[in-house]
Each structure stands twice: as C-alpha cells, then as structure tokens.
Amino acid sequence: MTLKALVVDDEAPARAELRFLLDEVGGVEVVGEASNVSEAFQLIKAIPYDVVFLDIDMPGLSGMRLAETLAGVDRQPAIVFVTAHSEHAVKAFEVSATDYLMKPVEMERLRAAIARLSPAPADGARVDRIPVEKSGKKLLLHVEDICYVMARDDYSYLHTDGERYLSTVSLSQLEKRLTTAGFFRVHRRYLVNLSKVREVVPMYGGTLLLTLQDQENSQVPVSRRRVPSLKKALGL
Numbered sequence: 001m002t003l004k005a006l007v008v009d010d011e012a013p014a015r016a017e018l019r020f021l022l023d024e025v026g027g028v029e030v031v032g033e034a035s036n037v038s039e040a041f042q043l044i045k046a047i048p049y050d051v052v053f054l055d056i057d058m059p060g061l062s063g064m065r066l067a068e069t070l071a072g073v074d075r076q077p078a079i080v081f082v083t084a085h086s087e088h089a090v091k092a093f094e095v096s097a098t099d100y101l102m103k104p105v106e107m108e109r110l111r112a113a114i115a116r117l118s119p120a121p122a123d124g125a126r127v128d129r130i131p132v133e134k135s136g137k138k139l140l141l142h143v144e145d146i147c148y149v150m151a152r153d154d155y156s157y158l159h160t161d162g163e164r165y166l167s168t169v170s171l172s173q174l175e176k177r178l179t180t181a182g183f184f185r186v187h188r189r190y191l192v193n194l195s196k197v198r199e200v201v202p203m204y205g206g207t208l209l210l211t212l213q214d215q216e217n218s219q220v221p222v223s224r225r226r227v228p229s230l231k232k233a234l235g236l
Contacts, residue, residue, distance in 0.1 A: 002172060003117055004047070006032040008040040008063065009055040009082070018053055018082060018105065024188050024225055025111050026172035037061035041069065049077040051098070051117055056083045064088060067095040080113050107225050130174070132158055132165035141165055143181045147214045149174055149191040162215040184233055186210065186222040194233060 005028050009015045015033050022028045032047060034040035036058055044052070052070075056063040067079050081092050084103040092100045099113035129140040145160045151171035158165045167174065175185050186192050192210060199211035208222035208230070222230055 002170070003028045003050040003114070005030045006034065006040060006043055006047075006049045006052045006077070008034045008037070008052060008058075008066070010035050010058040011055075014055070014082075014103070021105055021107060021110055021225075022053075022114075024107065024223065025114055026175060026185065026188065027114055037063065037066045040066055044070065044077065048075050051078040051080060053080050053082050056081060056088050056092075057085065064091060064095065067092075067097065071095065078117050080117075108229055130158065130167065130169075130177070132167050134163075134165050139165065143178065144193075144195075146178075146183075146193055147196045147212045147218060148193060148220050149178075149183075151189045159214070159218065184230060186220060186226050186230055188223065190220050192220055197234065200234065200236065 005022065007015050007018050007030055009018070012035070019030050022030055028051070032043045032049065034043055037060060040052070040054075043049075054063040054066060063081065063083075067081075070076050070079065078098045079095070080099045080101060081088070081097050082101045082103060082105060086102060089100050098116055101109055101113060129142055130146070132139050132141045141158060141160070147159050147161065149167075149171060150157045150159065154170060156167045156169060156171050156174055158167055171189070171191055175183070175191055178191065182194050183191050184194050192212070196212045196214065197210050198213045198217075201209040201211065203209050206224045206227060208227055210220045210222060212218045212220065
C-alpha cells in the first residue's frame, strides 16, 4: 500500500529535498505540501493523509502545535517530525510522533521511519512465488529465479535468466515483499536480487553499475544515495 503524505516546511528547498528522498525510498506518495501550520491544517481536513512529515520551527504556529491539534481529529495521520533541532525529541514522542528525523535527513533513517508506518507482514509469512503475466497467461514465478525488477509507470517487469514478465504490482510493493528474500532497492526504478550480482563497477560521480549473473550479463545502475547501504549489504 502506498502511503499518502503531506510535507510541511516553511522552506521550499527543504520540501523539495524531502520529496526527492521519499521518491527514492518508495512506498510514499507526496500528495500535498504546506509552508505553514494553518495551511497544513486546512489540507488535512480536506484529504485523509496517512502521514505528515512536519518541521517544528516555522513562522507563526509551530509544528508541535499542529501535532497537538491533530490528536483531536477523527482520522489522525501519523506524524514524522523532520527538524534541525534535537531538543524537541522528548516532546515529540509525548504527542505520539511515529519518528523524529534530524536534518539533513539520512536515507536509511527515512527508510526506517517509513517501515514503521507500513503494516507488518503476518507472522511466519514467506514469499516464495510472485504472480506475473506473459503472453496472456497468469504465471507464478519463483522468487529465486528473479534477477532484478524494473519499474515502468505503475507496473513492474521481473527479469529472470533470459525472460521478462509483467507484474501489475508496483516496485514499492514488491520491495516490501522481497526484501526478506535478499532483494535490495538500488535505484528508484530497480530492485535487485543480491545473490545474482556478479560484478560491481564504480562509475563517475560516486555511483555504481551492477553486472548480474544471467545470459545477457544485464547491468543495473545504483543511485549515489544507495551506494553506502548497498556496499554494506554486499560486505564491500
């Protein structure tokens, strides 16, 4: 499920940066922005947001005041504070904030915050096969046969050793299902089976290019922001 988010910050560059990070992480759609608390409250009354990413220090009413006000609404969205100041952390959790992120926001901290917002899988749930389509047929594809997944609009293409299959499930949803099976989101458009990685090539600008173990020696780009966590996952 994609979470509907509102970003509240009086600085436009900060809102743009958080939008970019959320797009990279996936699983969240920013459907609204506000530059102050009054504007944010009006938007929240109009649209049922799942989460509000909220700055604290803003002109006029503070983000903390908005969080306190939201405690009384019928459908209260989750609150994730995004701030440059650490001294409000205790108060933030007194108003039942889901998380408290410090600026500049780190990708892995943001990913962890979003994971807390997502429903946990059923106990003992294990994904062994993924439903896909090919040549008008519905098939069940074994997870271990997937080399990588590529996003295309609202759909995904699952690549195996020489074959490609269509899935109507989004890349963000597949990421949630496949992370425990050894898959890693290396780019906003790519999800890779780490067991299929044959070669890691450094590229200009601090990015990487992965060569996979399939008939085509497929190559998948790694975005610069995901390089550190990928290296850690691969033991590099």
